[in-house]
Amino acid sequence: MVVAFTRIGESSLHPEGLDPFMVSELDRAHKILSTSIGVDSHVDTLQRLLIEGLDFSNELPNGHVDYPRLKLGHVSILFCALWTPTYFPQQAALARTFELLNAIQGLCSQTDRFRIVVNISEAREIIRKGSIALVLSLEGCQPLGGDLGLLRQLRKAGISSVTLTHIAANELADSSTAAPIHGGLSALGRAAILEMNQLGLLIDVSHCSDAAVEQVLGASERPVIASHSCCRKLCETPRNLPDSLIKAIVARGGVVCIAAHAAFLHPADRTELNLPIGPHSFQHKTREDLDKYLAKEHLTALAAHITPNAGLSDVVAHIDHAIRVAGSRGVGLGSDFDGGITPPRGFTDVSKRPYLAAELLQRGYDSADVARVFGENVVSVLESVQEGSVTNR
Numbered sequence: 001m002v003v004a005f006t007r008i009g010e011s012s013l014h015p016e017g018l019d020p021f022m023v024s025e026l027d028r029a030h031k032i033l034s035t036s037i038g039v040d041s042h043v044d045t046l047q048r049l050l051i052e053g054l055d056f057s058n059e060l061p062n063g064h065v066d067y068p069r070l071k072l073g074h075v076s077i078l079f080c081a082l083w084t085p086t087y088f089p090q091q092a093a094l095a096r097t098f099e100l101l102n103a104i105q106g107l108c109s110q111t112d113r114f115r116i117v118v119n120i121s122e123a124r125e126i127i128r129k130g131s132i133a134l135v136l137s138l139e140g141c142q143p144l145g146g147d148l149g150l151l152r153q154l155r156k157a158g159i160s161s162v163t164l165t166h167i168a169a170n171e172l173a174d175s176s177t178a179a180p181i182h183g184g185l186s187a188l189g190r191a192a193i194l195e196m197n198q199l200g201l202l203i204d205v206s207h208c209s210d211a212a213v214e215q216v217l218g219a220s221e222r223p224v225i226a227s228h229s230c231c232r233k234l235c236e237t238p239r240n241l242p243d244s245l246i247k248a249i250v251a252r253g254g255v256v257c258i259a260a261h262a263a264f265l266h267p268a269d270r271t272e273l274n275l276p277i278g279p280h281s282f283q284h285k286t287r288e289d290l291d292k293y294l295a296k297e298h299l300t301a302l303a304a305h306i307t308p309n310a311g312l313s314d315v316v317a318h319i320d321h322a323i324r325v326a327g328s329r330g331v332g333l334g335s336d337f338d339g340g341i342t343p344p345r346g347f348t349d350v351s352k353r354p355y356l357a358a359e360l361l362q363r364g365y366d367s368a369d370v371a372r373v374f375g376e377n378v379v380s381v382l383e384s385v386q387e388g389s390v391t392n393r
């Protein structure tokens, strides 16, 4: 049975109109989520911290993520992307990566609500103390400029996960949304994979071209994740994964984390992917101009209010499909919240995770499946990536 959800306002934390049966499933969902480790494997909230100067350890009037809403959503490990647009030249991109890092370190020095963690045992300790563990993730390797020595520095600085590409190819790998230049991974990309394995860095293949994903799976000695991708079978876009790659990622111990972006979830919302995302050959040369342009893009995306066709049931459909393809040990959640996305109706921010869990329960998934998908699968991957590697600062 499919439950009809009423439209939930962006700022409402208490959706109304649930049928009585759903209320009991919601109660069960809260119980399961509050006794397991909840993970969101991709949010872009650090953009808000750096560009808008917002303190997301307190309630925010808009956007998708803040401490109170993370608590309502039972998230205890939050992957925060350190993302720089591909139109930033390498030096500026690297500088901006460290600015994002400084910004989150600064916030963590003022609150005990968040702590940056570099391995899973630290995360467990932090969660026991009642804070939310932040896993820092470099999104796109253009800040490296092909210098693999920077990986060790970034690891030491607190980064635990690396998304190989963004919307364009870089020195290491091809992107799913731009013309290939390497036919997948470059030779340097292969070397980078092994270095990341050594350093205990989790490799993230979201944004990679299909060929790059395949080659990463061949090269990596550790499991990988797709931190924010959906199923291409249900919504045909190159950013989503075909069944064959979902199977292959999971067969090697990895996890595919379903995103909350309408354009990845519902075919009728895909046109949103065609909206301008910033020119590649950028006119502005100074760092100040680049920052201004980025801030304008960020605020425009934040202000945009598109009513999507996708609803919470589409998130469920993608989770359900991925589980049918690869099993419940291979699926997770990586919302892409605060990443300029349009969330589906009914799953409008991170606090709504229990409603998603309730619908999975209603469809017959058991508490172990729900706990796995909502976090435990990604925790297992972090464990196997970090085991025996250099994971200390």
Ligand SMILES: [Zn+2]
Pocket (backbone or CB within 6 Å): 139, 207, 228, 339
């Ligand atoms: Zn992304």
